[in-house]
Amino acid sequence: MNKYRILSGMLFGLFYTRGFSQEKKGTHFPGFRGTIEIKHSIPGRIRFFVPAFVNSSTGKEFLEDKMCTIEGIKKVEANTLTGSILVIYETEKIDELLIVGIVIKLLGLEDKIQSPEISIIRQEIKKWNEALSYSLSEKTKGLLDMKTALSLMFLFYGVKGLAFSTEAAKSNPYSLLYWAYRSLVLEGDSR
Known part of the structure; x- marks a missing residue:
């Protein structure tokens, strides 16, 4: 516990003093x-x-x-x-x-x-998604892409959870069905 306090104090001091040194140099x-x-x-x-x-x-x-x-x-x-x-x-x-x-x-x-800044990780995930979607589309001869495959997977597990689950609270299958609905039906939504 003390190691983390010392480390956080050192980091705080580093950033705190860096702010003061930039004041003397010029612009913030x-x-x-x-x-x-x-x-x-x-x-x-x-x-x-x-x-x-x-x-x-x-x-x-x-x-x-x-x-x-x-x-x-x-x-x-x-x-x-x-x-x-x-x-x-x-x-x-x-x-x-x-x-x-x-x-x-x-x-x-x-x-x-x-223009809004897009993080580097989000850019890389987008590139991976495009590559995987292209590969899946080529493999299935245009039948599926990544978005459709993921939506169908959500739909399958949602229906499976509703039909074969004996739990009283079935929020997880409902969430899966909602995600499938959002990704399949609301294509124009750019979130």
């Missing part, structure tokens, strides 16, 4: 993971990483020219090999969050930011 805003990330920030200097900017054939000169015309921005260095954008600015004239907004607008990243 980390960016948008996978779209535009702030890799380093001190007053007067901020470095972004933009994955969409990696190996981009256009946009480097446009970004540098447009940003240098803004009052308060001294220098902009964009590197399309690494996706890095360095902005040197005057802290009295322009705010870091405004610079983030300018980069987002100039690179056209608004749609990526506004």
Whole structure:
């Protein structure tokens, strides 16, 4: 029990002190993971990483020219090999969050930011499901896919539980029937 208290105290202290050290460095805003990330920030200097900017054939000169015309921005260095954008600015004239907004607008990243973020695990499960569904469909010559097979399994076990169970409370078979109904009948529901 004491090991866990010590470990949790160490983790709490690590995250608690990390918050204070970031206050002195600059912005608390980390960016948008996978779209535009702030890799380093001190007053007067901020470095972004933009994955969409990696190996981009256009946009480097446009970004540098447009940003240098803004009052308060001294220098902009964009590197399309690494996706890095360095902005040197005057802290009295322009705010870091405004610079983030300018980069987002100039690179056209608004749609990526506004789209809902899907976790990596959910993306992988979706890929597995698609692969399994394709394999099952190929094996059964188009008769079944994973969603239909799972729904039929719920339906089978639900009916089996209702017909052959002697328990008074039969919530489990009802749940299975409901899941089968939701997955078979309500195809348009995108949950």
